[in-house]
Amino acid sequence: MPGLRVAVLASGDGTNLQSLLDAARDPKAGFTVSLVISNRITAGALERAVRAGVRTATVAQDGDDAARLLTLLGECGAELVVLAGYLKLVPSTVVSAFAGRILNIHPALLPAFGGAGMYGRRVHEAVLASGARVSGPTVHQVDEGFDQGTIVAQWPVPVKAGDTPETLAARVLEAEHRLLPAVVRAWARGGAASLSLAAPAFGPASALPALSDALAP
Numbered sequence: 001m002p003g004l005r006v007a008v009l010a011s012g013d014g015t016n017l018q019s020l021l022d023a024a025r026d027p028k029a030g031f032t033v034s035l036v037i038s039n040r041i042t043a044g045a046l047e048r049a050v051r052a053g054v055r056t057a058t059v060a061q062d063g064d065d066a067a068r069l070l071t072l073l074g075e076c077g078a079e080l081v082v083l084a085g086y087l088k089l090v091p092s093t094v095v096s097a098f099a100g101r102i103l104n105i106h107p108a109l110l111p112a113f114g115g116a117g118m119y120g121r122r123v124h125e126a127v128l129a130s131g132a133r134v135s136g137p138t139v140h141q142v143d144e145g146f147d148q149g150t151i152v153a154q155w156p157v158p159v160k161a162g163d164t165p166e167t168l169a170a171r172v173l174e175a176e177h178r179l180l181p182a183v184v185r186a187w188a189r190g191g192a193a194s195l196s197l198a199a200p201a202f203g204p205a206s207a208l209p210a211l212s213d214a215l216a217p
Contacts (some may be wrong), residue, residue, distance in 0.1 A: 004031040004188040007078035009086040010038055013121035014045025015173065016105060016180055019053045023181035030188030035076040037069070039088050066091035073098070079186060082143065084180065087119055092144050102142035103187075105180050107172045109154055110138040114147030124165040124172070133159050135168060137176040139183045155179045 006024075010017050017036060024032050036049035037057050049056045055076065069091065074079065082106040083090070095102060101206045106114055108123045113135075118126065127135045136156040141149035155175040159168060 002032040002034075003029065004084055004184075005034045005077050005079045005186050006031050006184060007035040007037065007073055007076055007080070008033055008045075008049075008082045008084050009090075010045035010084045011035065011040055011043055011087040012045065012085045014043065014085070016176055017045045018048050019177040020082065020084065020184060021048065021054070023185065027040055029181075030055065031080075031184055035072060035078065037072060039086070045085070047175075057195045066093045069094050070097055080184070081142075089146060090142055095142060095144055100141060103152070103183065104129055104142050104147070104149070105140055106138045106147050107135075107169065107176065107178055108138065109134065109136050109156065110140060110147055110151055114138075116146045118147065121165050121169065123151070124168045127159060127168065128165065130165060135159050137172055137179050139179060145208055151182050153179060198212065 006020065008017050008020060014036075017033075020033055020112045022141055023029050033052070033054050034047055035050075035055050035057065036047050037059055039061055041058050046056045046058070057072050059065050059072070070093065072092070078098075079101065081094075081098050081102040083102065086104070090102065106123075107120075108114065108127060109117075112132075113123050113126050113130075124135070134156045136154060138151055139153045140147065143149040155178070157171050157175050160171075
């Protein structure tokens with residue numbers, strides 16, 4: 001059974017998309033990726049989708065992008081929209097149409113280190129500059145602002161002595177690849193109500209045992 005129909009929006013290489021595609025191959029996952037949309041025609045995420053046999057589309061950031069997004073999401077019957085490295089603000093009409101059904105993954109522990117312009121290397125540079133000893137990904141619901149929606153799950157990872165933006169990014173990304181599919185699987189089981197959990201929703205003793213070495217002091 002296809003399960004929950006998920007549309008993914010991505011701007012870059014698509015490693016978080018790949019984590020969802022890999023998870024969806026499990027018959028017990030409860031969801032399927034039915035559409036991948038990018039604002040960049042050269043995005044690696046589109047290539048990953050094509051290899052997986054998933055429909056793709058590109059949407060330019062112009063006056064018709066909201067209508068185009070709504071049409072595409074309607075055509076594929078999307079029940080949940082996931083932003084996986086999508087670097088554009090979702091139009092307010094799309095947010096309204098899918099209120100409470102759009103999730104984003106951010107590479108820091110919100111509400112810190114979020115907002116307009118905070119993505120990629122910039123996030124990890126800011127974490128290191130702050131002296132924070134813990135970072136990690138956040139999955140949150142999307143509203144009309146950048147990184148302002150309700151937090152549904154977080155996964156803390158340590159900031160280690162000698163970390164660079166690259167080493168910290170790699171550690172956080174590993175957690176992203178585990179956390180995002182876990183959240184979507186939980187959503188497929190029970191919708192938003194199943195995510196009413198105290199963060200971190202998925203800890204080393206449950207959904208992410210493979211990260212226990214990375215999380216050790």
